[in-house]
Amino acid sequence: MTGVTDGPKETHPTESDSPVDTLRHHGDVEASSGLVDFAVNVQGAAPPRWLRDRLAAALDDLARYPSADHDRRAREAVAARHGRDPGEVLVLAGSAEGFALLPALRPRLAAIVHPGFTEPEAALRTAGVPVAHVLTTGDHRLDPAAVPEEADLVVVGNPTNPTGVLHANLRALGRPGRTVLVDEAFLDAVPGEPGSMAGEPGFLVFRSLTKTWALAGLRAGYALGAPDLLARLAAPRPQWPVGTLALEAVIACSEPAAVAEAAAMAGTLAAHRAHQAAALAALPGVEVLPGVAPYLLLRVPVGTRERLRDKGIAVRRGDTFPGLGPEYVRVAVREPARVAVLVEALRAVLVGVAA
Incomplete structure (x- = not known):
């Protein structure tokens, strides 16, 4: 499977295209020490x-x-x-x-x-x-x-x-x-x-x-x-x-107090998501897919993830998810200051890919 289909398929028992160890690839593997982490969807560096x-x-x-x-x-x-x-x-x-x-x-x-x-x-x-x-x-x-x-x-x-x-x-x-x-x-x-x-x-x-x-x-x-x-x-x-x-x-x-705090955090995340989606969508060669979660699915030129990693930024590869190919990456929603780092790195990477 190399991309999203136009309609549902494979509605019968089937073996995945990937072995179980590939299915068990998660974002924490991408977020090596020293990288700016957009691969893991945990909010905050520590509990409140x-x-x-x-x-x-x-x-x-x-x-x-x-x-x-x-x-x-x-x-x-x-x-x-x-x-x-x-x-x-x-x-x-x-x-x-x-x-x-x-x-x-x-x-x-x-x-x-x-x-x-x-x-x-x-x-x-x-x-x-x-x-x-x-x-x-x-x-x-x-x-x-x-x-x-x-x-x-x-x-x-x-x-x-x-x-x-x-x-x-x-x-x-x-x-x-x-x-x-x-x-x-x-x-x-x-x-x-x-x-x-x-x-x-x-x-x-x-x-x-x-x-x-x-x-x-x-x-x-x-x-x-x-x-x-x-x-x-x-x-x-x-x-x-x-x-x-x-x-x-x-x-x-x-x-109740924690539930109310989580609700307030969700509102902040939604605002950050809208800002991040707009900033990324403004880059040529980046498609931001619609969604509401505290992460964004992007379609980018193949090889973008590896080039971002060379620039010190970790994003989640998409091709270990059945139905997606190597042109997809997932990025966690972060506060605008950190998003600016991602945007500038991605802008430079896309120029390199185009060249």
Whole structure:
């Protein structure tokens, strides 16, 4: 697959064009020390002071094993945040743990919407689960009719990574006996969290705290879904799967004050995104694809990523996402001062490519 198709294709079990280790290429690999990082979508260099203080206060509890009471309080905090019952919450060591647990659902056929985050496919394929690619349309929109009827697990990002597109038609994916997993890892970075399925009992939803709160090194997130479905998902987990600090982070970031702070941050990010998109689109040879997420998908001349790296700037390659080719890169949304560095470097690179 060398580019976005004009319509959905490959709605049958197929092997990806890339091996599992390529599917497991993520932005952190690009962001080597010393490079200006536009490859990783974590916001901020460190958690806010109040959150760091909250986690520091929990250090005295590290001599004890994570408790059932702590897990209960974390589930209650998430449940209150989304209007759910605590029994409909499963605290995770980041969304990545949730993806690793998907084979426990024993799907007969998993349909993965692409271009999209590749970790779910990697986990499923490693476990021997048949996978169907459902490529989005030319504008990266989802056509629910393209999903095979026999698929009993459907995985879709909302907004999708790396396209940044928000899908409004997810309810059309529902079928008796089918689990629809919506990866909302970046939805709290979109003002108003439009189209969220977090309050809908008929969906399985994964949420991450690592991006908005700069907690990638801690691994904290949660799943929302029916209690029986969450019990099946959690069946293979070891004892004490989520550490004390992650549990405390889930509680802290689900409290009303933190939710309000995240909403304000989302508004700032949206403004930064609009500025960054306009600045990049003004460069000849750069196409900025539409989206709403805290990252931008760009179509640029092949070789641009490598030349940017030579200039000290890391961006995320696009060709490890099924459905995209080497002319695509993803760039994280950053504040205008850092964007100016990217724009000037990209301008120089494009002149070199043209020459």
